[in-house]
Amino acid sequence: MTDTHHPPLAVTVDLVVLTVREDELQALVIRRGEAPYKGRWALPGGFVQPDEDLETAAARELQEETGLPRERVHLEQLASYGAPNRDPRMRVVTVAHIALAADLPVPEAGTDAACADWRTVSDLLSNRTKLAFDHTQILRDGVERARSKLEYTPLAAAFCPREFTIRELRHVYEAVWGATIDPRNFHRKVSKTPGFVIPTDSMTTREGGRPARLYRAGNAQLLHPPLLRGTD
Amino acid sequence: MTDTHHPPLAVTVDLVVLTVREDELQALVIRRGEAPYKGRWALPGGFVQPDEDLETAAARELQEETGLPRERVHLEQLASYGAPNRDPRMRVVTVAHIALAADLPVPEAGTDAACADWRTVSDLLSNRTKLAFDHTQILRDGVERARSKLEYTPLAAAFCPREFTIRELRHVYEAVWGATIDPRNFHRKVSKTPGFVIPTDSMTTREGGRPARLYRAGNAQLLHPPLLRGTD
DNA sequence: GCAAAAGTGTTGGGAGTACACCCATGA
DNA sequence: TCATGGGTGTACTCCCAACACTTTTGC
Numbered sequence: 001m002t003d004t005h006h007p008p009l010a011v012t013v014d015l016v017v018l019t020v021r022e023d024e025l026q027a028l029v030i031r032r033g034e035a036p037y038k039g040r041w042a043l044p045g046g047f048v049q050p051d052e053d054l055e056t057a058a059a060r061e062l063q064e065e066t067g068l069p070r071e072r073v074h075l076e077q078l079a080s081y082g083a084p085n086r087d088p089r090m091r092v093v094t095v096a097h098i099a100l101a102a103d104l105p106v107p108e109a110g111t112d113a114a115c116a117d118w119r120t121v122s123d124l125l126s127n128r129t130k131l132a133f134d135h136t137q138i139l140r141d142g143v144e145r146a147r148s149k150l151e152y153t154p155l156a157a158a159f160c161p162r163e164f165t166i167r168e169l170r171h172v173y174e175a176v177w178g179a180t181i182d183p184r185n186f187h188r189k190v191s192k193t194p195g196f197v198i199p200t201d202s203m204t205t206r207e208g209g210r211p212a213r214l215y216r217a218g219n220a221q222l223l224h225p226p227l228l229r230g231t232d
Numbered sequence: 233m234t235d236t237h238h239p240p241l242a243v244t245v246d247l248v249v250l251t252v253r254e255d256e257l258q259a260l261v262i263r264r265g266e267a268p269y270k271g272r273w274a275l276p277g278g279f280v281q282p283d284e285d286l287e288t289a290a291a292r293e294l295q296e297e298t299g300l301p302r303e304r305v306h307l308e309q310l311a312s313y314g315a316p317n318r319d320p321r322m323r324v325v326t327v328a329h330i331a332l333a334a335d336l337p338v339p340e341a342g343t344d345a346a347c348a349d350w351r352t353v354s355d356l357l358s359n360r361t362k363l364a365f366d367h368t369q370i371l372r373d374g375v376e377r378a379r380s381k382l383e384y385t386p387l388a389a390a391f392c393p394r395e396f397t398i399r400e401l402r403h404v405y406e407a408v409w410g411a412t413i414d415p416r417n418f419h420r421k422v423s424k425t426p427g428f429v430i431p432t433d434s435m436t437t438r439e440g441g442r443p444a445r446l447y448r449a450g451n452a453q454l455l456h457p458p459l460l461r462g463t464d
Numbered sequence: 465g466c467a468a469a470a471g472t473g474t475t476g477g478g479a480g481t482a483c484a485c486c487c488a489t490g491a
Numbered sequence: 492t493c494a495t496g497g498g499t500g501t502a503c504t505c506c507c508a509a510c511a512c513t514t515t516t517g518c
Contacts, residue, residue, distance in 0.1 A: 182510090
């Protein structure tokens with residue numbers, strides 16, 4: 001702590017905002033209107049302000065991009081990325097976060113940034129698409145974090161509306177993991193894991209057959225035992 | 233990305249360097265010689281230089297503090313901490329890393345910083361000790377990361393010399409988790425988990441009774457199945 | 465009745481725990 | 492020979508995947 005020389009350096013937050021739409025895992029991206037990487041998709045993000053904590057900055061950016069009420073979104077820090085040339089304009093260290101939310105109306109109402117849109121993760125991570133900066137890597141890391149957190153935390157509920165059926169919860173797992181899950185064993189497991197989901201009185205919400213019970217997210221932080229992906 | 237105003241802001245790396253000594257989990261700390269927090273223990277760390285990646289900076293600081301060969305240490309990013317007033321002198325965002333290493337000679341040869349020393353984690357996290365800045369929280373998070381990573385990765389081997397006995401590996405688990413483990417079941421589990429450890433030809437290294445086989449770390453990244461802490 | 469989804473029962477195998485037991489060394 | 496730790500065998504339990512089966516709706 002002796003250096004008092006400050007070559008220009010900025011700290012930003014970038015967001016991997018994930019949701020499940022149309023039975024697929026999708027991420028929020030913004031089309032860049034200016035160089036560098038003009039025309040490419042990028043993750044939403046922005047500068048950390050002088051009086052802001054990192055999480056506060058991430059929450060503010062999230063609010064600006066999606067307009068979602070803060071309490072309906074799960075937000076957590078992912079990792080920081082600081083390769084010296086990751087932004088050609090200047091040294092920028094970014095603290096990436098992931099945000100998980102239920103299916104959102106449409107992001108069109110982006111305040112300043114050009115056009116925001118939901119794109120499937122499989123599209124964004126395929127060779128067909130190149131995101132701006134190092135955002136492909138950040139997205140990849142964020143998706144992997146989400147995938148593994150579904151195993152041992154009740155985080156899947158963050159992708160659901162406040163009240164949801166077991167079926168909807170299962171669809172989240174299937175979309176995020178890209179696997180199919182036995183509905184009957186899933187039902188038993190979820191309803192028996194303490195604190196995962198809390199049954200409500202309401203039933204209905206038909207999706208075809210017999211009415212399903214509605215549940216709310218429980219207060220467990222960790223799943224005992226975890227729900228594991230197949231050991232493929 | 234429109235703001236070009238830069239109130240002074242610095243990015244540092246801080247290190248949670250962990251080892252197992254005397255059957256206890258210990259961390260490397262440095263006594264601060266100057267205000268603020270003069271006289272308190274702090275985690276080693278320093279500024280990220282203009283041309284350095286974050287991991288490079290962490291590796292450099294680690295080298296400066298411990299002199300360890302890079303390949304004998306597991307180094308990974310932990311999380312970033314950026315509360316506006318975490319350092320009273322100026323805005324500092326720190327990217328914390330954890331470093332796991334085998335029992336080290338002695339850290340005395342600290343280059344610039346005052347006196348470095350190994351202290352047990354239980355001491356540093358007890359109410360008797362107050363670390364400088366937010367380092368108590370960083371240490372707590374780093375230890376928790378290490379604890380949980382032992383469950384599902386072969387990381388425990390990072391705390392061992394290059395060749396080690398199953399017994400030594402078990403002592404790592406016992407020290408980090410603060411639990412006792414059945415030696416016989418542990419032996420079976422470790423030697424049967426694919427890629428965890430690789431037997432060598434050498435045996436010996438007596439610790440008392442029958443000679444034990446020496447192993448090297450395998451190349452597995454994930455443990456299937458994981459070794460779980462008791463569901464206490 | 466029939467299709468479709470919700471939810472429960474049953475069963476066989478695999479993994480974990482507890483612990484008896486044998487092996488190989490030094491003293 | 493005994494003490495000490497290394498390593499294997501075994502029995503019991505529990506969890507989980509697979510799937511048969513019942514329940515409750517709409518058409």
